[in-house]
Amino acid sequence: xxxxxxxxxxxxxxxxxxxxxxxxxxxxxxxxxxxxxxxxxxxxxxxxxxxxxxxxxxxxxxxxxxxxxxxxxxxxxxxxxxxxxxxxxxxxxxxxxxxxxxxxxxxxxxxxxxxxxxxxxxxxxxxxxxxxxxxxxxxxxxxxxxxxxxxxxxxxxxxxxxxxxxxxxxxxxxxxxxxxxxxxxxxxxxxxxxxxxxxxxxxxxxxxxxxxxxxxxxxxxxxxxxxxxxx
Numbered sequence: 309x310x311x312x313x314x315x316x317x318x319x320x321x322x323x324x325x326x327x328x329x330x331x332x333x334x335x336x337x338x339x340x341x342x343x344x345x346x347x348x349x350x351x352x353x354x355x356x357x358x359x360x361x362x363x364x365x366x367x368x369x370x371x372x373x374x375x376x377x378x379x380x381x382x383x384x385x386x387x388x389x390x391x392x393x394x395x396x397x398x399x400x401x402x403x404x405x406x407x408x409x410x411x412x413x414x415x416x417x418x419x420x421x422x423x424x425x426x427x428x429x430x431x432x433x434x435x436x437x438x439x440x441x442x443x444x445x446x447x448x449x450x451x452x453x454x455x456x457x458x459x460x461x462x463x464x465x466x467x468x469x470x471x472x473x474x475x476x477x478x479x480x481x482x483x484x485x486x487x488x489x490x491x492x493x494x495x496x497x498x499x500x501x502x503x504x505x506x507x508x509x510x511x512x513x514x515x516x517x518x519x520x521x522x523x524x525x526x527x528x529x530x531x532x533x534x535x536x537x538x539x
Contacts, residue, residue: 309336309456309458309463309538309539310538311334311335311337311463311536311538312334312335312361313490313511314358315331315332315333315383316331316348316511317329317330317331317511317512317532318511318532319532320530320531320532320535321361322534323534325356326357326361327353329348330349330379331346331347331349331350331379331380331382331383331512332348332468332511332512332513333345333346333348333383335363340427340428340429341370341426341427342367342368343369343430344368345454346467347373347380347382347386348383349379349383350383351382352386354383354386355383355386355387361534365391366391368394369393370397371387371397372452372454373396374466375399375449375451375452376398376401376406380467385409388410388413392415393415394414394415395415395417396410396414396416396418397418397426397452398410398418398420399419399421399451399452400420401435401450402419407419421434422434423482430454430455431454431457432452432453433455433476433480434479435452436450436472436475436476437450437471438451438469438472449470449471451467451468451471453465453469453471453479455479457483458487460487460539461484461486461506462485462486462487464477464486464488464490468491468492468494468513469494473489473493473501474498474501477501486505487505488505489502489508490507490531490537491510492514493510493513493516493520494513494514496514499519499520499523503524507527508528509528509529509531509535510528
């Protein structure tokens with residue numbers, strides 16, 4: 309199993325031409341399928357970074373979108389234009405109009421609601437409800453994360469973790485021991501939940517990234533465009 313981050317706010321690999329952008333996307337290669345988790349915002353940056361990192365859009369089998377925010381789903385239209393064989397998995401709570409547009413372009417389309425095994429050893433947590441507070445207004449949102457079974461344990465990939473890292477880990481713990489947690493942790497502050505995780509890679513919207521890295525210097529690595537994990 310190999311994970312490559314192709315869209316993020318930061319760049320960690322010294323390859324000329326790689327671009328950062330607000331959002332998140334990573335390419336996951338497994339024995340069964342090649343998965344793109346989220347698509348960032350800008351389709352041009354997404355595809356350009358893929359090319360520079362040696363990833364062919366035609367080699368992607370399925371796309372999993374964590375939630376409907378623009379910085380995680382914005383590049384999907386461009387990708388579907390380049391690969392119309394894709395299967396796309398979105399939370400059931402996605403907007404009706406957006407789901408209809410995706411259905412027109414994707415080869416197959418799935419609405420996810422509960423913990424589901426997509427392929428052998430590859431799971432989505434299903435929709436987990438969380439909230440966002442903006443201008444003192446609380447907005448509910450449902451988000452899915454990926455869980456991948458590896459020889460070292462479970463690798464959990466989160467988009468923004470609006471639903472809460474605690475809830476995401478609780479979902480994963482039903483399937484086994486979590487080895488790695490990668491992605492956006494948003495405003496996460498329950499640091500004790502990370503103490504038994506061997507690899508922590510906070511990216512994108514993680515507000516307390518420096519704090520997490522200072523607390524877990526041996527387990528925590530800087531994430532960004534070009535970061536790769538191979539198990």
